[in-house]
Amino acid sequence: MSKALRVALAGLGTVGAGVIKLIDTNREIVERRAGRAIEIVAVSARDRTRDRGVDLARFNWVDDAAELAAREDIDVVVELIGGADGPALTLARRTIAAGRHFVTANKAMIAHHGLGLAGDAEGKGVAFKYEAAVAGGIPVIKGLREGAAANAIGRVYGILNGTCNYILTTMEAEGRDFAEVLGEAQRLGYAEADPSFDIDGVDAAHKLSILASLSFGSKIDFGAAAISGIRHVIAADIAQAQALGYRVRLVGLAEAQPEGSTTAGLFQRVAPCLVPANHPLAHVAGSLNAVVAEGNFVGRLFFEGRGAGEGPTASAVVADLIDIARGEYGPAFAMPVESLAEMAPAPAGERRGRAYLRFSVADRPGVLAEIAAAMRDAGVSIESLIQRGTTPDGGVLVAMVTHEGPERAVSDALARLEGSQSLIGAPMLMHILDV
Template sequence: MTPLKIGIAGLGTVGAGTARLLADNAALIATRAGRPITLTAVSARDKSRDRGIALTGITWHDDALALAADPNVDVVVELIGGSDGPAKALVEAAIAAGRPVVTANKALLAIHGTALAAAAEAAGLPLGFEAAVAGGIPVIKLLREGLAANRVSRVAGILNGTCNYILTTMREEGRDFPEVLADAQALGYAEADPAFDIEGVDAAHKLTILAALAFGQNVDFSAVHIEGIRNISALDISFAEELGYRIKLLGIAQQTPSGVSMRVHPAMVPVSKLLAAVEGVFNAVLMEGDFSGPVFCQGRGAGAGPTASAVVADLIDIARGSKIPVWGAAQAALAPSRPVAISALTGAYYLRLMVTDQPGVLADVTAILRDHGISLESMLQHGRSPGEAVPIVLVTHDTIEAAISAAISRIATLDCVLETPALIRIEPK
């Protein structure tokens, strides 16, 4: 059997994990792929670094672009990362050279996915990216193949393990965000510069990919509304528990009559829902098809093993000769993005105010809400501290986001309101 020869660019956690998986499970992989899959070439920044893998007999390229032209490489695996620079150049060069590509690069696909898919389609090449979303959870294959006969109405998920770990730890230990983030960095769950994770950008890249697959549209990262978890406090998490919710950073893409709503933000998830029980570094995705009904997947969203598993799954498909359109349909059949603004969202909201405990405060706040057509479902206030700062929590009935945003802008100007109000969207029960 003629082996499928692989070149890997990037030997970090995932690259080294992929090389290890190809070696450790070589016989199993060959059986399932119909032929051996062998690593023949690699490229990384530091040749002297010990990565715990044997590179004897494997060609080393200092320049990753050389993989695209190496005659001993059939498929290029891009694990460099980043939406531009060497990663983009390598993928473009590999496709131009007639070589299939497998990548774990969600940023690259979210920003340049339309152009790269068009190039791969024109060349008749597969472009695999199972590892780009949710690590070891086969969510790409499920959306693109398993649910191919369904009209998907909604995709919602916990798409960033760093944020989920932080929020879980804050709830379990009653600690605030800065302290837990520092611990996450010390444990290796968060990067030294965690901005992409905690500001929601990483989750938004992944949601962009899921939305394109779910709704048959071109990728449009610019259409995603993005909020992170930096402003979530232990106080909000405690109130959420009291109200029967857990706070999760969710990525949500939903088909509406006006188009597709795509948003990443913290949300109050009812404790009865499956997503509420997803803890620590785990990811989960819930998809809703018209014939399949809801489909729920949970697993590790990052790390050497889970992500390498997804990379090699794509390599096995390529070894078998599988050629599925990158976004589930030909480029010409994909719809243009029709984004729906966050201001049009309708739902319930959690509002926490830190106010001076004095007569008339609640009347002033509720008058503003009334002026904007917002009604309240419930209120929480614990104890009295006349003249001191106290929290008031208000839960609204369903209302439009534009209305609650306008109301909060007015509430924030009240003399009795001592800090920026906290607003968190509530998922339906």
């Protein structure tokens, strides 16, 4: 048996404590699988006194996480501090520069600085691994980087934020509105006190940009992702969707459109979508995550599991450590950074699809005619329309599903209605996942 892999943990929140518990609990099976022991040597966190349910006295305590990078008694630094910049990024750069392996769960940092860090790691010949950054315990980074590596992947999509899925599926099951369910989720600890990264889709977009890079062999381009969240989904949207045979899910979707087509380029969008009830994503309930990848030889692959929390995230972090212990690691994004393609963002307007539109309107004659005229003038053809009930803002609910057409036509129709006195509040647009 080779000598132990010596690990430092920076950040001792839920996940950090989980990593310690996992290595304590599964020491024997992890050592057999890794071919050597995995030993935590040093730890660092802001508050030394907080009770984390694990014995920290046996580890070296370091006040400044950045010091971990330079320690001769450490092979790998695991960064669980969080944040795209600041101490996490400093630690990442110093660790790699010092020729040590680096493991992180930090999707924001990867979305913003992953290419640079991966390039540095290649230069130093060390591992830069991040299985825990996307979809928690589901080995989807490995699934794309290695499992589906033989395929040209045309589309990757999924449910990448457990908080949003918990809120949407609770709204669905209980017929309640967004604000109420969010408040409850916050009280239960399922949602952050400041939930905007989750519910506005930014967290899912960080993850999506990473999946897109791995899937398409392209550079991460987080800035090009179109992002909208679930704040404006109301109970009536979910009810209408169900009546039409759909479920509402926050879907992150990326497509690589071939050159030469009008939609050529990299398409990335996070938005609430209508998912057909018989699609695998429609069955993903509660805080679960799921990812679908479509390869030109393998067809559709579907991965589902727990996307966050102590146990699943620790499972992913330690899987990375086992790979490092085995010496089974290579370029972070499946190929050297210099081999990753530059893909221009695809023009979203040319993309074709169907859409769900919901308006809250004033209860007086001519309103429906005004909406219908805007649709006609924009070239949007209506597949079905329902006017029933009222919305929380006191308007009458009008919901419709369009026929397939270019997305810009729907945007055009909504632009024509902007400022209309007939509408109460902004309309809701959700694309339909017809894949």
